[in-house]
Structure formats: structure tokens, C-alpha cells
Amino acid sequence: MTDDPQASLSPTLVGPAIQCRDVCRSYGKLQVLNNLNLTVPQGQIYGLLGPSGCGKTTMLKCIVGTLSISRGYIGVLGKPPAFPGHGVPGRMVGYMPQELALYNEFTIGNTLTFYGRIHGLTLRETQARINFLIEFLDLPQKDRVVRNLSGGQKRRVSLAAALLQNPELLILDEPTVGVDPVLRAKIWQHLVDIVKTGKVSVIITTHYIEEARQANVVGLMRNGCLLAEGTPEAVMKLQTSTTLEHAFLQLCETSDQTCVKQSSGSQDDGLGKSQSFESGRDESRPILANVAKATEEVVCHTVDWKVRLRHVFPKLRNIAALTIKNLLRMRRMPGSLCFQFLLPVIQMSLICLCVGGDPKGIQVAVVNNDTSPLAFGHSLLSFLDNSSVERVSLSHAEAFEGVYDGKYWGVIGFRKDFSSSLMNRMLLKNVSKEVIDRGSVHVWLDQTNHQIALMLQRKLYEAFQAFVESKMGSMADTYALPIKFEEAIYGSHNTDFTTFVMPAAVLSITFYLALGLTALSFVLEKKEGLLDRCWVAGVSSLETMLAHLFSQLLIISVQIILMLLFVLLVFKMPNEGSLVLIVLLIVLQGITGISFGLVISAAIDDEQNANQAALGLFYPNLILSGIIWPVECIPYPLRYLSLALPQTYASEALRCIMYRGWDLTHMMVWRGFVVTLGWNSFFIIVATLILKFRK
Numbered sequence: 179m180t181d182d183p184q185a186s187l188s189p190t191l192v193g194p195a196i197q198c199r200d201v202c203r204s205y206g207k208l209q210v211l212n213n214l215n216l217t218v219p220q221g222q223i224y225g226l227l228g229p230s231g232c233g234k235t236t237m238l239k240c241i242v243g244t245l246s247i248s249r250g251y252i253g254v255l256g257k258p259p260a261f262p263g264h265g266v267p268g269r270m271v272g273y274m275p276q277e278l279a280l281y282n283e284f285t286i287g288n289t290l291t292f293y294g295r296i297h298g299l300t301l302r303e304t305q306a307r308i309n310f311l312i313e314f315l316d317l318p319q320k321d322r323v324v325r326n327l328s329g330g331q332k333r334r335v336s337l338a339a340a341l342l343q344n345p346e347l348l349i350l351d352e353p354t355v356g357v358d359p360v361l362r363a364k365i366w367q368h369l370v371d372i373v374k375t376g377k378v379s380v381i382i383t384t385h386y387i388e389e390a391r392q393a394n395v396v397g398l399m400r401n402g403c404l405l406a407e408g409t410p411e412a413v414m415k416l417q418t419s420t421t422l423e424h425a426f427l428q429l430c431e432t433s434d435q436t437c438v439k440q441s442s443g444s445q446d447d448g449l450g451k452s453q454s455f456e457s458g459r460d461e462s463r464p465i466l467a468n469v470a471k472a473t474e475e476v477v478c479h480t481v482d483w484k485v486r487l488r489h490v491f492p493k494l495r496n497i498a499a500l501t502i503k504n505l506l507r508m509r510r511m512p513g514s515l516c517f518q519f520l521l522p523v524i525q526m527s528l529i530c531l532c533v534g535g536d537p538k539g540i541q542v543a544v545v546n547n548d549t550s551p552l553a554f555g556h557s558l559l560s561f562l563d564n565s566s567v568e569r570v571s572l573s574h575a576e577a578f579e580g581v582y583d584g585k586y587w588g589v590i591g592f593r594k595d596f597s598s599s600l601m602n603r604m605l606l607k608n609v610s611k612e613v614i615d616r617g618s619v620h621v622w623l624d625q626t627n628h629q630i631a632l633m634l635q636r637k638l639y640e641a642f643q644a645f646v647e648s649k650m651g652s653m654a655d656t657y658a659l660p661i662k663f664e665e666a667i668y669g670s671h672n673t674d675f676t677t678f679v680m681p682a683a684v685l686s687i688t689f690y691l692a693l694g695l696t697a698l699s700f701v702l703e704k705k706e707g708l709l710d711r712c713w714v715a716g717v718s719s720l721e722t723m724l725a726h727l728f729s730q731l732l733i734i735s736v737q738i739i740l741m742l743l744f745v746l747l748v749f750k751m752p753n754e755g756s757l758v759l760i761v762l763l764i765v766l767q768g769i770t771g772i773s774f775g776l777v778i779s780a781a782i783d784d785e786q787n788a789n790q791a792a793l794g795l796f797y798p799n800l801i802l803s804g805i806i807w808p809v810e811c812i813p814y815p816l817r818y819l820s821l822a823l824p825q826t827y828a829s830e831a832l833r834c835i836m837y838r839g840w841d842l843t844h845m846m847v848w849r850g851f852v853v854t855l856g857w858n859s860f861f862i863i864v865a866t867l868i869l870k871f872r873k
């Protein structure tokens with residue numbers, strides 16, 4: 179097998195394989211491990227037995243380092259778990275967690291090849307081990323997908339993953355559950371065989387107490403304490419029992435009787451503390467008073483700075499293995515992949531089609547009492563945009579009744595002498611207020627829909643302007659407002675609301691999809707024990723995050739290409755700026771989404787809560803980031819919050835690039851990039867810290 183730098187750091191094992199001293203661990207107020215002392219001798223099988231909920235799994239998780247202890251000391255193969263440069267977590271340890279911790283969409287071959295890559299095995303070595311394990315564990319063909327295996331077969335694949343790299347220490351949490359008696363016997367025989375070399379040690383938990391007779395040492399655990407530890411024969415002898423099960427029952431009864439003594443911290447020779455049956459082992463030595471002592475033991479291991487640096491620095495091998503794994507998972511879920519590619523395009527197309535355009539087919543009642551042969555009323559209405567405004571000629575009473583009933587959005591009314599009064603208004607210098615009023619178009623609107631009301635006002639002004647031009651020719655300007663809008667400096671007079679929304683919407687869609695998918699997939703991996711398993715195999719949180727980032731970047735790239743193709747070529751949105759800058763900013767915003775997703779999934783253990791967090795943040799962010807309405811409308815001090823959000827300055831920057839053709843020399847552009855990069859770094863640091871300290 180290839181030389182692993184970690185393997186070369188294998189400690190000189192003079193002491194036991196695992197040593198736990200006064201280990202305490204709680205979940206909130208629930209004290210699960212209570213001053214637990216346990217010793218796994220080098221080159222032996224240790225059976226950790228105890229009733230459900232007594233803390234066995236918690237103990238194993240503390241040993242592999244996925245859970246931290248609140249007090250005490252744990253030494254694994256000579257050093258505390260996760261000690262810089264130590265092979266635990268890493269190749270020296272094979273861990274089979276209680277949950278299956280398998281990638282369901284992988285084949286058996288994919289699963290084992292992935293762990294082979296993590297452990298630095300060559301393909302040939304992995305292949306040889308796969309063939310052996312399939313034969314030995316009576317597994318189906320290696321191209322069978324894990325999802326379609328039976329419960330027992332899945333457990334055996336999980337065991338195979340733990341055995342793959344021939345580790346020096348095997349930590350197996352209930353490996354024989356759901357396995358038939360013949361195979362159970364075979365697994366035990368294999369464990370017995372591999373420890374015979376003296377180089378491999380095993381700690382195994384099982385519900386089948388009797389099978390643990392094959393262990394060299396058993397530890398009987400109850401309520402977070404070790405009741406007894408010794409060879410199975412010694413335990414049975416002391417309890418004058420013929421079976422381990424009976425011996426255990428007796429120990430439990432005795433322990434219940436001395437329970438009060440235990441809680442008062444009795445130091446006598448009863449079962450208040452762990453009984454040792456192993457000759458020569460000093461279980462009666464004073465309990466370490468506090469963490470300080472444990473730390474003392476830890477600091478005696480000096481660490482070379484190079485080793486420390488290698489410990490914190492992400493390993494390319496692991497990142498590559500995880501990235502390949504992520505890509506393979508994506509490939510095995512084509513439906514989900516298509517969804518991820520198409521959803522942004524569909525969302526963006528819907529925005530371009532449905533948001534910001536003029537309302538169409540708006541029905542308006544017309545009461546035209548203008549009977550003059552000039553028929554100015556009729557003529558003016560002919561200039562109204564027919565696609566937006568549908569006119570319905572009615573009597574005065576019917577028109578108003580229709581608006582009150584919600585059938586029409588307004589009434590346009592012309593008085594009997596509208597044409598002559600309008601003519602007088604335009605041609606005479608002095609006219610009475612009454613003539614002005616009679617020569618006006620009277621409009622009553624249903625103002626409950628601001629956009630429709632605004633559109634009707636605008637269409638009427640435009641129709642009037644066109645009408646005046648048709649009647650007055652070159653004199654038309656005399657009757658227009660004395661304000662002239664010249665050629666637009668940026669954009670055009672036809673710029674609509676869609677143009678405003680589009681850049682921020684692209685960023686927002688990329689950000690939220692990346693956030694949602696990252697949070698969900700990470701929380702699920704964490705919940706199913708996959709992250710812990712990878713961590714025990716030697717993968718750091720940072721490596722996991724980087725690999726996720728790389729594989730997700732591939733998805734984001736396809737999403738961006740499709741979105742931009744639709745936005746620029748199909749919906750013909752204007753773009754004056756550099757495509758490179760546009761793509762870069764959207765990619766960086768996608769990374770912001772991924773890194774924020776990592777923070778959520780690092781802090782939250784449950785997919786429902788993670789979804790709630792992502793959904794809960796969606797609307798406030800959409801509104802406060804100026805995506806659907808200008809930031810300038812947000813009142814102070816809320817505006818300060820808005821400006822601090824990851825998408826506010828980025829949206830502004832993208833609008834400046836696309837519509838003003840600006841580049842990085844403009845503050846409004848580089849500020850968007852700087853703020854995005856700042857948020858990315860912040861989120862990744864926070865996620866790493868949470869993953870590191872939340873054990």
C-alpha cells in the first residue's frame with residue numbers, strides 16, 4: 179500500500195490501544211458518560227456491552243473524536259484523537275458507526291473506492307481489498323446500488339468500509355445487528371484472526387452479549403459508568419455465572435443496590451467504580467481531578483511545526499476524493515441535476531415574462547357625450563394603446579356601476595361640448611374655468627392597483643400627446659408640458675421595471691439555490707453520519723467544504739450560462755458591460771450562497787429547521803437587498819442593515835456593469851465585488867469554526 183504520511187507517524191505503542199480516564203460527557207443537562215475509565219489492550223478485542231442508551235455509542239464517538247469530552251482524558255494509539263499528525267482520525271482507524279452512513283445512490287464498488295481514495299490506497303490495492311471483502315462478507319456484486327440492498331447487506335457494506343484499509347484500530351458500533359448467525363460467527367472469527375498478529379486492536383459494541391465471549395476483554399457499561407472490565411471468564415467467575423448475560427444481570431442488580439453509594443462518591447471497593455478483573459491493571463489509581471491533568475498528558479506529545487501545518491492545511495488528495503464523490507452522486511441523481519440546471523432558467527424566464535411589463539387588456543368604461551362633428555373625444559381615444567386598454571362604451575350610470583362592481587378599472591368621460599371647449603382652450607388666450615373644465619377629459623380611476631392606475635394615466639397622456647400632434651402638427655409642442663426629456667445618458671426612455679429587477683434577480687436566484695441545496699445536502703450528510711464517518715477517515719471540515727464548493731461551482735457555472743443565454747438572447751435584456759465581470763460576480767454570489775448554506779448546516783442538525791432558516795431569510799433578504807424595489811425607498815436606520823447585506827451592493831454593481839458599461843475602476847462596481855468576497859470569507863470562517871467547535 180502507498181505510504182501515508184500519517185501512517186509513518188504511527189506511535190510507538192508501549193501502552194494500551196485506547197485509554198479512557200474519568201471521561202465525562204453530557205448532552206445539555208443529560209450526563210451520559212460519568213467518570214468512565216476504560217482500557218483497550220493493544221492487539222486484543224474489547225467487547226463494550228451494556229443496555230440500550232447506557233452511552234456506548236457516545237463513548238465510541240468520543241474515542242474517534244467526533245464528540246468532545248467535557249472532562250477526563252482519552253488516548254488512542256498513544257495520543258488523544260485529532261492530535262496534530264496523529265493517524266486518528268485517519269488511516270490508522272477503521273470506524274463503523276451505528277447508523278449506516280452510506281451514500282445510498284452509490285454502488286458497493288463506488289463506496290469502497292471512495293474510502294480507498296481517502297485513505298490513499300492505489301486503485302489496485304482498493305480493488306484487491308474490495309474483492310476480498312465482497313467474498314468475505316458475502317456481499318452482492320460490487321455494481322449493486324446501496325439503496326437497493328437489504329438492511330443486513332447495507333450493514334455489511336458499512337463494515338467493509340471500516341475494514342478496507344486494514345487499520346490498526348477497529349471501532350465497530352454494533353456490526354453484527356441484522357446479520358445472520360453464520361456470518362456473525364465469520365465476522366467474529368475474522369476479528370479474532372486479525373488481532374492475533376498483535377498489531378490490530380478492536381473495540382466492538384454488541385447487543386448479543388453472549389457473542390462477546392470471543393472478545394479478549396469485555397467492559398460492562400450501565401448509566402454512563404463501567405461496572406466491570408476484564409476477561410469474559412473473569413467476569414463470569416466473579417459473578418459465579420455460567421453466561422456473560424447472567425453475569426451482567428447480576429452486576430446490574432448489585433449496581434442498583436449500591437446506586438446511592440455511587441452518587442455520594444463512595445471510594446470503597448464496591449461497584450461504585452469500575453471493577454477490574456485484569457491482573458496487574460491499576461484501576462484503583464486516583465481519579466484525575468480535572469482537565470488540567472488530562473491536558474498535562476496531552477502536552478507531553480511535542481508537535482513539530484511542519485506536522486502541525488500539515489494537520490491544518492487541506493489535503494489535495496482528500497479534496498479530490500470528495501469532489502469526485504460529489505460529482506458521482508450528482509451523476510447518479512439525473513433528475514435532481516436537471517432540476518438544478520433548469521430551475522434558475524425557468525425562474526428567470528418567468529420574471530422576464532411576468533414582472534415589470536405593462537398590464538394588458540385592462541377594461542375601461544368610456545362615457546362619450548361629445549356630439550360635436552369635430553368628434554375630438556373619439557379621435558383622442560383612437561390614440562389609446564389598444565393592447566393595454568380595452569374601451570367599453572357605456573352610459574354614465576352603467577359605467578360607474580361597472581367600476582363599483584369591479585368590472586372596469588376606471589371611467590373616461592367627455593362632456594357634450596368637449597370638442598368646442600377644447601378648441602377654445604387651445605386657441606383663445608383667455609378662457610373661463612368652465613370652458614377649461616368642459617374641454618378636459620375627465621377620468622375616474624379605481625386606484626386600488628397602483629401599477630394599473632399608473633399605466634392608465636401614462637397611456638392617456640401619451641394618447642393626448644399623439645392626438646395634439648395629429649391636430650396641430652408642428653405647433654404640437656406648444657401644448658406640451660414645458661419639460662423636455664433629452665436623450666437618456668444611460669439606458670433608454672423605454673427602460674421598464676423588468677430591466678431594473680433582472681440583474682438582482684439573477685444574483686438572488688443563484689444565491690438562494692446554492693444556499694438551499696448546500697444546506698440541505700450538508701444537513702442530510704451530517705444527520706446520516708456521513709460527515710462523521712469521513713471525518714474519522716481523516717477528512718477535515720475545511721476539505722469537505724472546499725470539495726462541496728468545487729462541485730457546486732460546476733452546477734452554478736451551467737446555471738449561469740443558461741440564465742445569461744435566456745436573459746440576453748431570448749429576452750434581449752440590454753448589456754453594455756463586460757461578460758467576464760458579469761459571470762464573475764454571479765459566481766461569487768453563488769459562492770456566498772454556498773458558504774451561507776454551510777453556516778446554516780453547520781449550526782443546525784435537522785433538515786426541517788435548516789429549511790425553515792433558509793425560507794425565513796428569503797423574503798427579508800429579497801426586500802432589504804433592493805432586489806424588487808429600490809434601496810432608496812428603505813427608511814433609515816433599516817437602510818444601514820440593507821447596505822450591510824451580501825446582495826445589496828452586488829446588485830447595484832451588476833446593474834452598473836450591465837446598463838452603464840462600467841468596469842472595476844468605478845467604486846460602485848468594485849464595492850460589490852469586495853463586499854461579496856468579504857461575506858464569502860466570513861461565512862466560510864464561521865462555518866469552519868462551528869463545525870470545529872460544535873461536537
Ligand SMILES: Nc1ncnc2c1ncn2[C@@H]1O[C@H](COP(=O)(O)OP(=O)(O)OP(=O)(O)O)[C@@H](O)[C@H]1O
Pocket residue numbers: 205208210228229230231232233234235236237276
Ligand atoms: N445528540 C444527542 N443529543 C441528546 N441526547 C443524546 C444524543 N445522542 C445520544 N443521546 C442520549 O444519550 C444517551 C446515550 O446514548 P447512546 O447512543 O450513547 O447509547 P447506546 O448505549 O449506544 O444505546 P444503543 O445501544 O441503543 O445504541 C441516551 O439517553 C440518548 O438518548
